[in-house]
Structure formats: C-alpha cells, structure tokens
Amino acid sequence: MTQTNILIIEDDRKLAEIYSVALQSVGFETKVVNDGRKVFEALSDELPAIIILDLHLPHVSGLDILQQLQADERFKDTRIIVATADARAGDMLRDTADLILLKPVSIEQLIGLARRLTQPE
Numbered sequence: 001m002t003q004t005n006i007l008i009i010e011d012d013r014k015l016a017e018i019y020s021v022a023l024q025s026v027g028f029e030t031k032v033v034n035d036g037r038k039v040f041e042a043l044s045d046e047l048p049a050i051i052i053l054d055l056h057l058p059h060v061s062g063l064d065i066l067q068q069l070q071a072d073e074r075f076k077d078t079r080i081i082v083a084t085a086d087a088r089a090g091d092m093l094r095d096t097a098d099l100i101l102l103k104p105v106s107i108e109q110l111i112g113l114a115r116r117l118t119q120p121e
Contacts, residue, residue, distance in 0.1 A: 005048040006114060008032045009039055009065065010083070011057050019052060022107040023114055036060025040068070048078055050117055052110075053097075055084040063089075066096065079117040 006023055010016040011034050020030040033042045036057035051069065055062035066082065069075045084090050085103040094100055099113055 005046060006030045006050045006052065007039075007042060007048040008052045009036070009057065009062070010034065010052065010054045011036075012054070018107065019105075019110060022111055026111050026115070028114060036062070036065060039065050043075075047074060050079045050081060050114055051075075052081045052083055052101075055082060055086065055089055063093075066093070070096070081113060081117075 006028050008016050008019050008023075008030055010019065010032065013034060016032045016034060020032055023030050031042060031046075031048070033039050037059045039060070053062050053066060057065070062082065062084075066080065069078070069080060079098045081099045081101055082090065082093055082097040083101045083103055083105055087102055090100040090102055098117065101109070101113070
C-alpha cells in the first residue's frame with residue numbers, strides 16, 4: 001500500500017495516539033493536531049487524503065473547521081471523517097462529512113474506513 005497522509009484532529013491526546021498508532025500499523029502516515037487553532041497551520045504545507053475531525057476541540061469548534069475546509073477548494077478531494085460522541089450532532093452532519101463515526105470508535109472500524117476511503121474508485 002502506498003502511504004496516505006491522514007490528519008487526526010483530536011484534543012484527547014490518548015485517543016489521538018491510539019488512532020495514529022493503529023493507522024500507522026497498516027501503512028498510513030499520520031499527523032496529529034490537538035488544538036483547533038493549529039489546524040490550518042498544519043494544513044499550510046500539505047493536503048491530507050483523509051482528515052479525522054473531532055467536533056469538540058479547544059479554541060475553535062470542529063464544526064467551524066469543517067465549514068472552512070469545505071469552503072476551501074484545496075480540500076475538495078480530502079475525505080473528512082467526523083468523530084464525535086454526540087449522536088445528535090453526528091446526525092445533523094450526515095450530509096456534510098464523508099463519514100460520521102460515533103465514539104467510542106473501534107480501531108478495526110477506523111482502519112477499515114480509512115482503507116475504504118483511500119481505495120481507487
């Protein structure tokens with residue numbers, strides 16, 4: 001498998017590390033951002049194939065980040081997975097994000113979805 005960049009935007013450092021290690025174990029290249037203010041700085045020099053986005057972040061909400069990503073033409077081919085424990089928010093965003101994951105997320109589920117999103121169509 002060719003390496004695929006995945007940006008993990010998650011303020012729970014332990015959970016972000018679990019996501020990162022699991023995805024790296026099957027060949028993905030990952031980068032973690034724990035603070036909503038640092039997302040676009042991290043994106044300034046690379047365009048990830050997938051973004052895993054927590055909705056509840058410090059300083060900038062995941063919803064605001066999602067809207068900015070979707071308004072920016074550079075990210076039109078980036079797949080966005082919203083990860084949230086808030087089922088109601090997840091339902092509201094079903095037509096907005098590529099996938100919604102309700103926490104807790106199993107590692108197998110996350111790996112399977114990342115693989116599915118990076119398969120050629």
